[in-house]
Amino acid sequence: MTQPLADGPISVLVVEDDAATRRALCLGIEKEPALKLLGALDCVTSALDWLSHQPVDVLLVDLGLPDGSGVDIIRFCAHHHPACNIMVITTSSDQESVVDSIEAGASGYVLKDAGLLDIGRSLLELHTGGSPISPVIARKVLARMRDGKKTSSAVRVESAPGAAQVFLTKREATILDLIARGDSYGEVARQLVLSVGTVQTHIKNIYDKLSVHSRGAAVYEANRRGLLQMDQLKSRP
Structure with missing residues (x-):
């Protein structure tokens, strides 16, 4: 010893x-x-x-x-x-x-x-x-x-004119798309093979980056910044 x-x-x-x-x-x-x-x-x-x-x-x-x-x-x-x-x-x-x-x-x-x-x-x-x-x-x-990927796995997302740029990880971007389509936290967790707690942590980080406090506000702000596609919002699995 x-x-x-x-x-x-x-x-x-x-x-x-x-x-x-x-x-x-x-x-x-x-x-x-x-x-x-x-x-x-x-x-x-x-x-x-x-x-x-x-x-x-x-x-x-x-x-x-x-x-x-x-x-x-x-x-x-x-x-x-x-x-x-x-x-x-x-x-x-x-x-x-x-x-x-x-x-x-x-x-x-x-x-x-x-x-x-x-x-x-x-x-x-x-x-x-x-x-x-x-x-x-x-x-x-x-x-x-x-594979030549950066360790940070960060993706730079261009914002709508006049809005500050937002940087989301690939996982955050995926979760944002899923909750925008209306998936529950449990459904997101099952699809991504994560715990619900981990999904909630990612969502909290998304809220912080978008300066919002709810799912609806996050979807609205993300769409305003050009982070979402309207056809994605309309097509639910």
């Missing part, structure tokens, strides 16, 4: 909603002398509240949480505690989740089914400047680079 650092152990916050997984992660952290578990939370709300009041050296976070996406926690932590090292541990291996997490501030991304994961060793590697990434995730990132 690695011995504790001279300036004290590395503090860790865990955010994981599955009780068994959370317990296993905590046990793995507690048996590593160089790490100190500060808290183990199960949702976005409690994590944001915790991070609002104190810093942490390392954040270990799941993406699919009951009240939203772990990406929001990553983004909040990266903004308020830029020195914190962030690692994702999740079952989500889709390229969009990987890119969203990295863009938000994550430096590591490992899958829960990655065999006998030594969580203590992975967190120490992260804290010392490494980027623990499951092989399947690394392959997806390399494939994306080979």
Whole structure:
């Protein structure tokens, strides 16, 4: 085992909603002398509240949480505690989740089914400047680079005359089209193989970018800015 650092152990916050997984992660952290578990939370709300009041050296976070996406926690932590090292541990291996997490501030991304994961060793590697990434995730990132796509996956959308330009991710643009056609959040989640919480997070980001607070206002503003096609609005699946 690695011995504790001279300036004290590395503090860790865990955010994981599955009780068994959370317990296993905590046990793995507690048996590593160089790490100190500060808290183990199960949702976005409690994590944001915790991070609002104190810093942490390392954040270990799941993406699919009951009240939203772990990406929001990553983004909040990266903004308020830029020195914190962030690692994702999740079952989500889709390229969009990987890119969203990295863009938000994550430096590591490992899958829960990655065999006998030594969580203590992975967190120490992260804290010392490494980027623990499951092989399947690394392959997806390399494939994306080979395809010549920008890591941000941002698309620049031209606005209507007189309106400020809006930048949406490809996932946001897709969700915007679906809700404009009248799909419910549940239907959008099923079509895109996402959790409803993740869809709601994307929709909140869309609302923020369009400076609106409702679905109707979002559709109206998006159409005014030239983000939607009228025939798309009229043709529902």
